[in-house]
Amino acid sequence: MVVESIPKAAGFIYGIIAFAALAWLWYSGRFTRRRALPFLAASVFFGFLVFAPVFPYQFQLLVLRDAAALGSPLPMAIVALLAFIALTLVFGRIICGQVCPAGAVQELMYLVPVKKHGRAESRVPTAVRVGVFVVFLAAGFGLSVNLLALLGLPAFFNLTVASVSFFVFLGIVLLSAVVYRPFCRYVCPYGALLAPAASRAAYRLRRTDACIDCRKCERACPTGAATPGAGAGECYLCGRCTEACLVDGALVYGRGR
Template sequence: MVIESIPKAAGFIYGIIAFAALAWLWYSGRFTRRRAVPFLAASVFFGFLVFAPVFPYQFQALVLRDAAALGSPLPMAIAGLLAFIGLTLVFGRIVCGQVCPAGAVQEFMYLVPVKKRGRAESRVPTAVRAGVFVVFLAAGLGLSVNLLALMGLPAFFNLAVASVSFFVFLGIVLLSAVVYRPFCRYVCPYGALLAPAASKAVYRIRRTEACIGCGKCERACPTGAANPSAGAGECYLCGRCTDACPVDGALVYTRAKREG
């Protein structure tokens, strides 16, 4: 379905606009999961329309120095990907949460009402993804092998149903009905860079003194990031914790209070 005549820059422009709008919704306290749905739908649409902003694949193309796949000069692509890492360092993983089509399609699939599994602590997928990232770099830089193509990421959004790789990624998408974002949490090379940035994000969801310790946010969180002992690296800002919280103002998206 990808229309080659439409420049991939259209997807990145959408990504910037969507990121800004979502950051404002979180900052203003207006974000809800229902309000996130249009962004998820638009992101999936752009994925199938122009195959952008599919950040993991754009990062893959950058590693392979494939300007044609990027649809832009390499320096511009580097600047764009670095800019979103910087934005994540300020606002958290909004890119992964609702902007990237690969994440958005898995988020939609997780809405299927079936029994969920695999709610591992955030340290587990982080360690796995770090190992995969090393393999990814070795394959791309050392062997010029496009691992994400082998996994079917471009074939899926191009609807290349005659390709075996299409069904590989389709299987990952179907798996995400029961396991939350398996590609994002265990494979995505760009996510391996965004997670450390998100763990130090200036703005994040924080507990206030209004918290009554009911644990509903922790039970609602599919990654374990709502646990006070967990870091924010695996928080996808999906909004499940804030929607589940029974006390207004107990969970707030804000920056840390200054001491004194």
């Protein structure tokens, strides 16, 4: 379905606009899961339309030093990807939450009303993420192997149904109906870079003195990030915790501890 005549820059422009709008919604206290739905739908639409802004795949092409496929000089791509890491240091993982098409399609699939697996205690061990990231770098830099293509990320958004890899990523998307964001949390190389940045974000979800320790936010969180002491690295700013919170002002997005 990808329309080659539309420049991928259109997807990145959308990504910047969507990021700014979502950051404002969180900052102003107006973010809700219902208001996030149009962004999720638009992100998936741009994924199928121009295959951008699919940040993990752009990062994959950068590792492979494939400027032709990127559609921009390598230095420009490096600056763009570093800029979004810097934005994550300020605002958290908004990119992963609602802007990246790969994450958005999994987020929408998780809305399917079926029994979920691994909720609230499913933090991914850091060693797993580091190990997968090392394999990704070794395959890209050392062997020039495009692992994300083998997993079917481009085939899925290009609707290349004749390819086996298409069904690999389709399987990952279907799995995300019961397991929260398996690609983002176990595989995505760009997410592995954004997680440490998000854990130190200036603006993040935090509890206030109004918290009554009902733990509803912890039970609602699909990654375990709402657990005290867990950090914000695995927080995708999905809004489930704030939606479940019983006390107005007990869980807020802002600066501070």
